[in-house]
Amino acid sequence: MLFKRMLLCCVMLSTTFIPAQAKSNFELPDLGTSALQALPLEKERAIGEVMMMQVRGTSPVVDDPVLNEYLSTLGNTLVSHANDVRFPFSFFLINNPEINAFAFYGGHVGVHTGLIAQADNESQLASVIGHEIAHVTQRHLARRLQQQQDNSGLTIAGMIAGLLATLVSPDAGLAIISGTQTQSALSQLTHSRGAEQEADRIGMRTLYDAGFDPKESGEFLTKLSAQLRYKQKPPVFLLTHPLPQSRVSDVRLRAQQYESRQYTDSLSFQLAKARIIARYGSDSEHAENEFRKLLKHNSFGDTSALRYGLALTLIDQKKYKEAKPLLDDLLDASPDNLFYLDTLTDYYVGLGQPQKAVEYLAPFHQLRPNNQVVTLNYAHAAIEAKQYDLAKDLLRSFALEKPDHFLAKQLLTDTYKQQxxxxxxxxxxxxxxxxxxxxxxxxxxxxxxxxxxxxxxxxxxxxxxxxxxxxxxxxxxxxxx
Structure with a gap:
């Protein structure tokens, strides 16, 4: 379904980047007992929930089940290989073309669509997410709160507001902060070099343990560093993640301590990247031309992601006859691929034949009744087919498993309205x-x-x-x- 239309404005935070494990005797980090004293875990989780509410209410959060499924799977794979995890993590996307990612209280990790679109490979994306996970597990924000608690010029509420504004949109947030608050407040919006080094080290360990290529963490930082030479202002990510040249060198040297490995990008990463380019980047016509050019010059190897991206752009332009052969070939090769099932729903709904999508998705829902991509596409098609009781039953059942799923709530609200x-x-x-x-x-x-x-x-x-x-x-x- 065309979830791009259902973007919700939200406000977020931004943090840092990086990776996975080492083979020898790295020293264990300080687990932040002082941070525990300053901000108990339950209070941290409560503050995180409030901040997530503000993010969802003020920034373009992407409610796209296919992308959310991919990001959550990748993020939780990294979490499962991290140490000192104290609560469940949640991962979400912000529709923003800048390279950026961030984390805040309570294990909330946000990723800009631009990071996925511009990552050279999946290990680079995973390195950034792993780095953000490390900021959370090492409670860097909580430590910073403790360091400032004696500063009478800052309130906790004011600092949280500044963190939110700047982590979600660092270039805008820093301008606001520098014009209205003290330099002390400004210092709250960037991680210290020590925190960055710790997150780099621990993140790389997580990256390696999860099976990714640790050297790509250094390649990602090198890529950002190179951008500094050609832009008047630094990439957004670097506004809250300081990048002295020594840090780039340190990360590259640290990666050499790990066993060399080759990691092949998953098809899901390639499809997610194609989906973002098709629907969250430039306009559909421009994206169509880009996919056609890439297909012309990439006649060898697997072109599934390029053909998928092209099919999306054609459907979004209502060029259904051109899109159908592409989609049929993709589904023949992988009939249960969630990206393709989602796009088939778009196709039938766009044609004004939602009942065909309902019939097609029914057996998949029997096999995967709690999968968000299958269930929400099924419910969406049912709403379009005016089968409101079916949609209501699907969404109520889904809510038992995922009671806070925002898009599911939107669809259920729409169902009641239609009834x-x-x-x-x-x-x-x-x-x-x-x-x-x-x-x-x-x-x-x-x-x-x-x-x-x-x-x-x-x-x-x-x-x-x-x-x-x-x-x-x-x-x-x-x-x-």
């Missing part, structure tokens, strides 16, 4: 408002839902009144933070 179930629609809409921290608007939506409850529906009235009180209390609690 003209006003009470359910306003309650579901309140849930969406609450997920971006708009508790007063959520309370207003619950009040509207109460207006459509019949007098004899006492249980529903009681439940909604309790929810109304909860949202109002949460608004007060949020104001205190």
């Amino acid at each position: 003209d179930d006003k009470a359910a629609y306003h309650e579901a809409n309140a849930d969406l408002m609450a997920q971006v921290g708009a508790y007063m608007k959520a309370a207003d939506e619950v009040q509207k839902a109460l207006n459509f409850i019949e007098p004899d529906e006492a249980i529903k009235q009681k439940r909604l009144k309790a929810l109304l009180a909860q949202y109002r209390a949460m608004q007060k609690e949020l104001a205190r933070m």
